[in-house]
Amino acid sequence: MGKQMTEMLKGTLEGLVLAVLSVQSAYGYEITAWLREQGFADIAEGTVYALLVRIEQRGLVDVQRVPSEKGPPRKVYSLNASGRASLDEFWVTWDFLSDRISHLKPQGHHR
């Protein structure tokens, strides 16, 4: 992963995960695998777990331990009301930032 990507993920990775959880509950290993499929090939497992611990401690998600047939019990996270509010905020912030940045992109002005 490039250094630029590492820095750019700060803040956005949390939104990304919240957005995923808003669609469907999921557990850490699953989310990591999904991110890798999406092209975040080098995302570190530890990063995702740490993020999940963080949003749990902030009360943005509810957790349920679910036994797995294939390994240790899973911690399934689901977005709660606080989490949805935080996700809404994320979209506002993202829209603002992405709007400002797109204005600066050379291709932004068409021929």
Add this chain to the structure above:
Amino acid sequence: MGKQMTEMLKGTLEGLVLAVLSVQSAYGYEITAWLREQGFADIAEGTVYALLVRIEQRGLVDVQRVPSEKGPPRKVYSLNASGRASLDEFWVTWDFLSDRISHLKPQGHHR
């Protein structure tokens, strides 16, 4: 500034500044003022100056001291070849990330 914005600016602020400098050379105070006009109202002056020092040390910009009629001499930064390369990289990273994130954005109207 919201905490979300603070985190999201990590990595993107540098790209933002490089993009500004690709249009025209500028000095710190000027860049800060411009950012504030663009809606980054609470951007910290110290943040911009620290960023400029950083990209100077990485050799992405050339610097020229220019006397000011209104205060102490200005440090005018201009993007060099390395800086343009780094900016190109930034756009690649940005496009990738913003593409993944936009896929997750609910385009509907339900919540």
Add this chain to the structure above:
DNA sequence: GCGCAGTATTCGGTGTCACTATGTACCTGG
């Protein structure tokens, strides 16, 4: 002439975040 506001830059300390590296634990197949 003196303080004050606007201009312009610098710097030490803080908190947050992604990454690295490693460890633990559970299960199945060879």
Add this chain to the structure above:
DNA sequence: CCAGGTACATAGTGACACCGAATACTGCGC
């Protein structure tokens, strides 16, 4: 038994934006 996939946790590191304060140069009003 043990190798490999599944699943989670965490101590330490580095990078970055922020805060607060300091420094310095100028022109203006009093």
